[in-house]
Amino acid sequence: MNFNVQTTTWKKVRATTVAFFQTEEKRGIRATIKGLGRTSAGASAETLLATGDMAGKKDEIFVLYPRRSESAAKRVFLVGLGKADKLSLETVRRASACAAKKAQKMKSKSLAIVLPAVKGASGAEIASAAVEGILLGLYKFDKFFKKEEPTVPIENVVIIDDGTSLRGSSAAEVKAAIEETQTITNATIFAREMENEPSNNKFPETLANWAKEVGQAHGVKVTIFGPKELAANKMVGILGVNQGSAKEARFIMMEYMGAPKKDTPPIVLVGKGITFDTGGISIKPAPGMGEMKGDMSGAATVIATMKSVASLKLPVNVVGLVSSAENMPSGTAMRPGDILTYSNGLSVEVDNTDAEGRLVLADALIWAERYKPKSVIDLATLTGACVIALGHVTTGMMGNDTSMMERLKRAGDATYERVCELPIYDEYDELIKSDVADIKNVGGRWGGAITAAMFLKRFTNYPWVHLDIAGTAISDTAGDYIPKGGTGVGVRLLTRMLKEEANA
Numbered sequence: 001m002n003f004n005v006q007t008t009t010w011k012k013v014r015a016t017t018v019a020f021f022q023t024e025e026k027r028g029i030r031a032t033i034k035g036l037g038r039t040s041a042g043a044s045a046e047t048l049l050a051t052g053d054m055a056g057k058k059d060e061i062f063v064l065y066p067r068r069s070e071s072a073a074k075r076v077f078l079v080g081l082g083k084a085d086k087l088s089l090e091t092v093r094r095a096s097a098c099a100a101k102k103a104q105k106m107k108s109k110s111l112a113i114v115l116p117a118v119k120g121a122s123g124a125e126i127a128s129a130a131v132e133g134i135l136l137g138l139y140k141f142d143k144f145f146k147k148e149e150p151t152v153p154i155e156n157v158v159i160i161d162d163g164t165s166l167r168g169s170s171a172a173e174v175k176a177a178i179e180e181t182q183t184i185t186n187a188t189i190f191a192r193e194m195e196n197e198p199s200n201n202k203f204p205e206t207l208a209n210w211a212k213e214v215g216q217a218h219g220v221k222v223t224i225f226g227p228k229e230l231a232a233n234k235m236v237g238i239l240g241v242n243q244g245s246a247k248e249a250r251f252i253m254m255e256y257m258g259a260p261k262k263d264t265p266p267i268v269l270v271g272k273g274i275t276f277d278t279g280g281i282s283i284k285p286a287p288g289m290g291e292m293k294g295d296m297s298g299a300a301t302v303i304a305t306m307k308s309v310a311s312l313k314l315p316v317n318v319v320g321l322v323s324s325a326e327n328m329p330s331g332t333a334m335r336p337g338d339i340l341t342y343s344n345g346l347s348v349e350v351d352n353t354d355a356e357g358r359l360v361l362a363d364a365l366i367w368a369e370r371y372k373p374k375s376v377i378d379l380a381t382l383t384g385a386c387v388i389a390l391g392h393v394t395t396g397m398m399g400n401d402t403s404m405m406e407r408l409k410r411a412g413d414a415t416y417e418r419v420c421e422l423p424i425y426d427e428y429d430e431l432i433k434s435d436v437a438d439i440k441n442v443g444g445r446w447g448g449a450i451t452a453a454m455f456l457k458r459f460t461n462y463p464w465v466h467l468d469i470a471g472t473a474i475s476d477t478a479g480d481y482i483p484k485g486g487t488g489v490g491v492r493l494l495t496r497m498l499k500e501e502a503n504a
């Protein structure tokens with residue numbers, strides 16, 4: 001899909017569909033109301049607004065057909081934004097997604113947009129939000145369908161610059177912002193693709209290959225550990241969890257050293273890469289187990305963020321680490337009661353083989369130490385408890401790096417990939433005490449998201465943040481620009497934070 005900014009008016013723009021946005025207060029299109037045409041039932045824009053039939057509500061779209069003599073476009077969309085005082089960049093993402101989906105359904109090969117005004121936001125920011133909404137909204141995991149009627153993709157999106165419509169930004173600024181947003185959005189879609197891939201096509205080796213592809217395409221150094229290196233480095237968590245699988249485990253290291261000084265301490269991203277989580281011998285119940293193909297979402301986010309950061313050539317040092325295994329029950333699988341002794345000397349009683357994420361992450365957290373990191377951020381679909389606490393709306397955030405947590409909070413609000421802090425008070429440590437080892441891998445019924453973090457904390461001795469994306473990475477309902485299934489959550493969040501790091 002091509003995006004460009006054209007200096008023209010809506011009547012002259014070379015696009016089949018032109019979209020106007022409108023709040024419930026009916027601000028926005030008054031000046032252009034003449035010539036927008038009529039609906040197929042014959043109502044004009046004036047009538048729609050005067051009768052209140054078009055109320056400007058969220059998700060509302062009216063289609064008008066202008067007269068050929070009036071405009072070059074075949075059709076006009078009036079897209080509702082909801083209440084003016086609630087209008088934000090998120091509104092623009094959602095409304096643009098709705099408009100793009102409708103345009104694509106109508107087989108419109110080009111879509112022109114008159115950007116709505118958003119208080120406090122520049123035209124470049126508003127355009128970026130529109131681009132995110134369009135690209136993320138049109139994403140579909142449809143490669144397995146036999147295509148009866150192939151979708152006609154939108155080929156061109158035009159941001160109209162009629163002198164006032166860019167809301168204070170120059171065309172060049174808008175163009176640059178769009179380009180950057182496309183890169184980040186494409187990386188998000190790459191993460192979704194990895195997440196949605198079924199687990200008969202996706203094993204630890206597959207994750208390693210995806211990482212290598214990113215490495216080759218964007219100049220990221222990629223190193224992979226297989227069974228031999230995992231054993232040599234005493235990565236007992238990854239090996240233990242993978243013990244029941246017919247496939248081999250992998251540990252993936254990606255290094256992008258873009259900072260002016262190569263010895264600037266890097267930010268290390270750690271991802272949970274369980275390519276399928278049956279629970280192992282502590283097997284999960286059947287309903288919904290299929291969702292566990294997405295239990296490598298943390299890994300997908302890390303790999304895709306490396307792609308995003310390297311394509312943007314951000315002047316930062318970033319390392320991506322992924323612990324990947326397949327959690328299967330079998331005659332060779334790890335048993336409840338088994339004890340693992342990690343390379344840092346800490347022993348762990350495996351009380352429940354379904355709490356496997358923390359076991360594989362521990363190896364990576366120990367490994368991260370050798371980079372002398374400025375901060376380590378791990379991402380994992382770690383606990384059902386986090387979904388109980390925060391639903392599918394917010395990522396759970398825990399850690400000791402308070403300044404990084406503040407930055408992630410801000411980046412989360414800006415990208416709408418919001419994070420919410422949960423406490424990691426010392427008292428919770430009691431819950432992971434074991435009778436037979438230093439700690440155990442489950443903390444009982446209460447505070448499950450937190451006890452998982454308490455476990456991870458034992459393997460960190462540097463500034464650290466843990467993001468539990470169990471609720472936000474795998475969506476059970478389709479939103480305007482967030483589909484059912486893999487969401488790619490975290491790529492936009494982390495890239496935003498790293499962009500800020502680059503400017504610091």
Ligand code: BES
Pocket residue numbers: 277279295352354355356357381382383384385387441442443448470471474
């Ligand atoms: N991958 C799951 C967590 C999960 C649940 C992610 C639902 C996404 C949606 C994780 O490995 C797991 O099984 N956690 C257990 C931990 C428990 C045994 C302490 C859980 O949450 O039930």
Ligand code: MN
Pocket residue numbers: 277279353354355356357
């Ligand atoms: Mn599990």
Ligand code: ZN
Pocket residue numbers: 274277295354356357381382
């Ligand atoms: Zn899991």
